[in-house]
Amino acid sequence: MSQESIRVIVCGDDNVGKSTLISALVKGEYIPNIQKKLPPITISNEDYSECLIELISNSPVKGSSRNSITDKRVSKYIPHTTVLIDTMSSDLVGLQKELKRGDVIWLVYSDHYTYERISLHWMPMLRSLGVNLPVVLCANKCDTTLGDDTSQNSDEFLPLLNEFKEIEACVRSSAKQNINVVEAFYMCQRAITHPISPIFDSKEGNLKPAAVAALKRVFFLCDKDQDGYLNYQEFSSLHTKAFERTADITEYENILRTLDRVIFPETEQDGLHPGISEDGFILLNKIYAERGRHETIWGILRSFSYTNSLSLDDKFLFPKIDVNPDSSVELSPLGYRFMVDLFVKFDKDNDGGLSENELSSLFYPTPGIPKLWRDCQFPSSIVCNESGYVTLQGWLAQWNLTTFLDYRTTLEYLSYLGFDEGSSIKALQITKPRKRRKKQNKVYRQPVFDRNVFNCFIIGAPKSGKTSLLESFLKGNYSEMYSPTIQPRICAKDIELRGGKQCYLILEELGELESAILENKSRLDQCDAICFTYDSSDPNSFQYLIDLRLKYEDTLDEVPCVFAALKADLDKQQQRGDIQPEIYTRDLSINSPLHISSNWATSLNELFIQIVDAATMPSTATAGLEKEPENINDEKYKHIVLAGGTISIMTLVSLWIWRNHAK
Template sequence: MAKEQIKVVVCGDDSVGKTSLIACLVKDQYIPNLQDFLPPVTIPRDFSSSPYCPKNSVLVDTTSFDLPLLHRELKSADVIWLVYSDHESYDRVALYWMMMFRSLGVNLPVILCKNKCDSYLEEDQSISANEIRAEDKSSEDTKIEDEEFIPILREFKEIETCIKTSARDKFNVNQAFYLCQRAITHPIAPLFDARVGELKPLTVMALKRIFLLSDKDQDGFLNDEELSVLQKRSFSKTIDIHELEFIKKTLVNLSTSPQEYASYTLFVPGKGITKDGFLVLNKLYSEKGRHETTWGILRAFHYTDSLSISDKVLYPKMDIPDTASVELSPLGYRFLVELFLTFDKDNDGGLNDRELEFLFKTTPGIPKLWSETNFPFSTVVNSQACVTLQGWLAQWTMTTFLDYRTTTEYLVYLGIERDARLALQVTKSRKKRRRNGKLYRAPVTDRKVFNCFVVGKPYSGKSSLLESFVGMSFSESYSPTIKPRIGVNSLELKGSKQYYLILQEFGEQEPAILENVEKMKECDVLCLTYDSSDPESFSCLFDLINQHKYLQELPMVFVALKADLDKQQQRCYIQPDDFTDKLFIDHPLHVSSAWSSSLNELFIKLTEAGLEPAKNTPGLAPDVTKEDIDYWQYALVATSAVGFTSLFTFTFFKFFRSLRSDTS
């Protein structure tokens, strides 16, 4: 990426015009009778039209009279502007100056400038090193007008560009300065290997990825519209139709000429530029000294000078308050839906292994979190075991909730054009309330994703529960869960509101997880399972809750699994219904993998427990509100009135009956 400031050291023999070049650049006019040496001059960014130019550039004038100072300046430089003006100073470029740079261990780009060319007023008086080196293979492609540049460019790979200038005529002074800046902002060294005349492997890899991302219809060609979009993204302007036709003509000529590209298909009329054509085009840019074009493309896709994507882009800083969570925004869901539809080539509503491989081709591969959680069987798949759109969105929802940095990283790799943070949204921190001296979580209004830990004795049916949750059929075969497992799916509650529920089972790690108080804070609801057909199963939960008292701070739902089997009396100090009554929460739900309605009821119950924690948090006796007190007062008064009336009626009736008897 661009540096904050670049240091350009202007050096060369005395009287070659170094000071005049600096003064002309700053004042935009030739100034005669200058002093022999100028102090460092700062050039503001506004001076350059390059969007990748640093904030400012420092031009340092030098003199041969103070060699220690010259050496210090060279060692701290970013680029060297080496000036000569006549035959004698030209000879010293190779014999003295380049040897000095090497002896100092200075490995910097050098811009070689022939100054005092007052009679050379042609439009283009610069030539790149790669253009010279490319001449060895194709002399007819390059016209060299000044033979003195050729041998020195071939001998010293440090020299990137040669240019002719005149401070007196203000000729090419700004261009020479721009070349110095370009050597830093658009370095050729990371892109092109001049010794073999080929793009470097990392460059090829980056350009192939950009081609795949730009090929929106995934047909293997960049058509005119896709090229226009790429041009707009890279250079903030539309491509000129004449330039587009010139590019096509160049690639066609290269394909048909009996040279190195004859065996390649670079362009297909009616379809567009191939991947090979895109690579060859960028190779030509490097050979012709137009590598800033390639850098414009690379930087539009966030590549740094090391040909890697910037960490600041992959992992943007986000302010996540304590107890808050991260979810996908509508923009994120829309991007992922479009991605799914683009790569579902057979339109069967699922992504098979080949389609997934192609989708993740622009990334480091399937996320590590997915591999660790048995994707795609951690979410919804179709009958061919291909992840469905519902499962695809659920999987990314889970990824964002558990590790949002993985989501931002992959959104960038997958080609999202906007800031990856816009694809996410941060929920509010959990609030707490107090009832009867006990703190509990307040109702949730802004969350759509809930994290549920499934806990219970081995063989109680936890794994089958997770499999049923993602739509897998029940299997009688049993294998103990060793590694953690996860399942995620979407649910629709009353009012057609959609939520996502993540179920996590921890296998052999369960005891350690339950002892980790910080880890348990990530839990939105605790699903406590036992085998209703096993009389020894519930006692495990009873012991667990009594051992870890802080679990009673979490919303929890008790579940009696395998309800299709004969129910057994639990050999425990207290029975499940009595225990839940003691905790002031609902009795266990009786669930079976064979009863789909009971499963759906459970998953909805778990989601509702995340939405309204108070109803499922142990130890919260029903809160007696003012309305409740008023109701019972009215009921007591009404009952008293009815009782008094009944007593009066009975007494009066008895008195009347007695009186009647006496009269008789």
Template sequence: MSEDTIRVVICGDENVGKSSLITSLVKDTFLKIKIDNVLPPISIPRDFSYSPYTPNSTLLIDTSSQDLTSLQAEIRKADVIWLVYSDHYTYERTSLYWMQMFRSMGVNLPVVLSANKSDLQPKENKKDAKDSKDSKENKDSIITDEFIPLLKEFKEIESCIRCSAKENYNVNQAFYLCQRAVTHPISPLYDPKEMNLKPLAIKALKRIFFLCDKDQDGYLNDNEFLHLQKKCFHKNIDLNELNNIKFSINESLKLLNKENNDNNAKKGNINNNNNNNNNNNNNNNNNNNINSTYKSNKINSNNYITEEGFIMLNRLYAEKGRHETIWGILRTFHYTNSLSLDGNYLVPKIDIPLNSSVELSPIGYRFFVDLFTLFDKDNDGGLNDNELNNLFQPTPGIPKLWQEFNFPMTTVRNEKGNVTLQGWLAQWSMTTFLDYKTTLEYLGYLGFEDAGTLTNSNNNNLRNNNDNISGFYDNDNDNTNNNGYYIVTPSLRNKKISTSAALKITKPRKIRYKNNNKYRASINDRTVFNCFLLGSSGCGKTSLMEAFLGRSFSELYSPTITPRMVVNSVELRGGKQCYLILEELGELEPAILENSKKLDQCDILCLCYDSSDPDSFRYLIELVKKYFSDNNSNINDNTRFNGNFLNNIHGKFTTTNISSVNNLNTLNAHNNGNLNINDNNRDGNLIKNNNNTNDNNSNYNFNFSIPMVFVGLKADLDKQQQRCEYQPDQYIKKILCLKNNVSLHVSSSWPSSLNELFLHLCEVAQRPNLSTPGVESPLDNNGNSKGGDENLLTTMVVFGTTIGFLSVISVWVWKMSIAHK
């Protein structure tokens, strides 16, 4: 089917009335047409239907069984086949020839079967009641003897209908069935052989029942049922009609229980023949099972609808040929014809600017808070395994991203091991930050578009409408708040909300430059930060992560092989709350540090060492030198030097204030004579270090903009002198040029030091410039700043501004003095 047109191909043997059916449909009258004539394609425009699934036009294609090549070509282009027969001979050929031909062609199209020329059947004599009874029995025999066997044998046959082109009987209905076979197919929903809904349809309807059960009590009360109908069909309900629906469900369930009862009785008789000694016991057990089944299948004592009753209601719709109603429900909840959720609904397209991150919006946090409260049935402030399973029932299960990092070990739990509300929100904050598409998918699965109705609803304010409307309808609740529904904002009342409304896109991260090094600008609109924990094996990173989640220290050492993440909330100074993600890289540390995309997701590097191990800090020095400096790499666009300038003139380089010509020759030889200038160096200059002190071999040329924080762990043990060229504080201040930073010393047994560390990490992530290596001016041997160029530029700007201001004042005074004269 194209987006606007349905192609209906009319097939059948000669002289069954194919062309006559088309003319009767179009002209509304019967026309005699020669047998050899084939009508040209006829397009029928859309009627007054407002359904978005009604096609703009329907194209009727007449065919001849003699021209097999043309017939098969049209069938391959068809959306639905209208197969016509008119007598016993042509009826037999439907199964022996036509259906076999369709299958041999490899097409899987819906087929609408029409028994034409019903006017040739015996007519009903209204004056004779006996004749009327015989006519009815004749119609029933046609359905039983002709239609039912074909429906059971060929799943492609969607529906069957008797019609007459001569009397214009059921012609419009047959045409409608052809349209419906494409727009509202029955084959995905109902299995005529099993006489039941298909498993995928049952699964989808169970999810819909789950989402509509707002108070999660296992029943659809009147308000919940009416809200579902209002949402799906936008119509009000008659109170008597609602009671009739409940009555139909109850009677159908009784009939189903009776059939199950008979089957159990037959099985019981067989068992009795095999074992007469247990006859009485078996009969008693059967009776007890039947009674319990009947009780469970009743609507319930409050006359509410159970899940099984809701499935039975839709089964009744399918059996009575009203599967448009089922599709109306399914499509309201974004199901496609394959009974899978629409991909555009689960993951709507969102444009994420470069260097921006995605977080939950206030509405998103409110939705997850409501979910937590709704499924915390025991009100213990935590979600246990059973409650989590119930919560994720309408979804594919716990997200794969969570399973990769061993949820719930990734977040905060209480003493019983249940996920707390703090941990629940932190987990979703981390998920949104790392992979917002996963959050969007689960928002769709969990029914976020109805986020305004996530609390208990009361059974009141049912409107008694006198409109005689049959079907499945809802109450038009204007006073939604009075019915117990939670509304996020008045503007969201009774409106569908896109899942993208639950997300917030932060401003793009900006890069600044200072001392010819880049750093990230301060941010104030983000609340989720990602921190990499780096350090040698056994230095205490895992214990730090456990302490971050409030867990006790364990003496057992377990090396981290695969990457591990934990997340928790941190309260900043001033009361603002943010979420911090700590990630230990494990054996994948080299690969991740060499991946620029992974580093872009990192907001801060926490470099950890064991303060009681004299060899621990050496690992960090080698790590920084290997991955975060340009000393061991070829000069590229990100290369920067400390010292004098090389001026780029049309791709050729001249030197100024070069202390040694050999230095320039060495520089050119290092890059084979080709130097690439970083676009971010506004003057196109490269800086070369001309400092001949002992620090010359230790200064690094930093090519990244991630802030660093150094942490000495196990501070409760004796502090050891590090066996390396520089001690931690000396290395931080002198080599990394972080003159306002020192190494923090924390211990799992010092809670206050841990809190201060996590707070410091968040503050550094918000203001990265003060902890980014190379941004501050380097220190000389006496510990004083050597940033001459930067200080000189600042002094010149201040001096120039002052001179300009004094000049303006002087001119103004001079003009005023002239004016007075």
């Protein structure tokens, strides 16, 4: 990418014209009899930007516009200053010192003897010093040694290009006749700002694999209708993104004809293609590389935030965002819209679910399904249809779960997947920090009105029914077979609150990590509520909760909680513990246990609603805190805010359903 300043080390044998080239560049004319070594010379961007832009714009590429790159786009990558460092071959110590500080080497020769010295002395010496810098090879004094031949592709350069990969470019120049002096200077800059070595293998004559992979990803993201071709509208959108101007239809048609001539050299193939295919797009960029249009390729790649190493820029993948530890992060309306559009786009058969092949296609421009999803046992963490395919409901829930647990993963994948509304930060929104108060010598949480995603830990004795509760939450049914939970299990789903309002609830069973998590204050701070469960048909089940709460009293008491008596469809047993559940909860000044059965859908819904109520109005569910009469207006306000926060979700889902029916 661009940098503030680059250092060009001008080196070569004595009397090849190094100092004369520098003076001709700076003064714009030939100056005879100058000193043998010039002091460092700094050249500003403004001095040569117009000239360099003209060089780029006039770069000879058949079938493309001479103004493909605008002044604004080119000047973005021209460094603010360039420092030219003159050297003397006899001063080996000074030369080595400058080489270690340089960014690019301008290596000059002027006759057959100094040409031979390039391969016999200079390049081996650079390698022996461990200097890993791009080299621009300059055949100077071409007015006296080569007549009118100033071609940059002479056979003289080919052996050196094939032998030394460090050589980025070759040029013939003459300081006396002012031939290619500025061009040579520009090539030194271009070796840093638009290097050819990462994208093109000159020996093999092909784009390098990393460049092909990057360009394929660009093609995939630009192929909006996923038909395998870039039509004119898609090509023009890419052109605008890369070069800040729309493409002319004539230019597009010329590219199609150029590709036809290369692919079908012996036949007439005009107007038979619906657009530029992926192979054609790769071939087009190969042609650009062969004809010296590195800037065009880099213009495309950099508009998609690729660095010189052909990796995506970390600042693009992980934009800086400040999140208060007491806040949470959720999808914004823009984020919901992007995710809904993505689902619709890749649900090719319009069956309302993403199959494995459709998911694989969707995640093509990414490193694959996020590791966080695999850790959450995706897709068992969300709602799927009867075929096991991810539904839109489950898709949105999974991204809410991801954003809640690790918003950096969401930011990263928004970038990979082509979120194009500016920074990926726009797809997220940060909730207000959760505040705390102290009353009756007890710290408790303030009500929250701007959150639509809530996290709840499900805690209880083994075999109390925690896993069945999670299965019923997602699927509406459960398995009779008991399987102990070893690793933590998490799932997410949208639920409907009173009055039709919607939010997302994340339920988390802690497994064998229960003790470690309950001892971790930061994890408990992220938890919105805890659901304490026991088996109402097992007389020993509730004592587990009494012992657990006693053990972690200092950390658990601040978190709002709900008690649930599971398996309520079975015969209720008197608990053999120190105290009965109803008396225990009454002494804690919280609601009595809800009697829940996976066979009773109404009871399940009531439990999930009560969990959200505890999360939004913590004072009503904080153990040991005496209740005060609720402010009716506050309760109204809470529901209004929750409803407003989910309008965008419901609107987007309704829009998706309407679009499917319309098809």
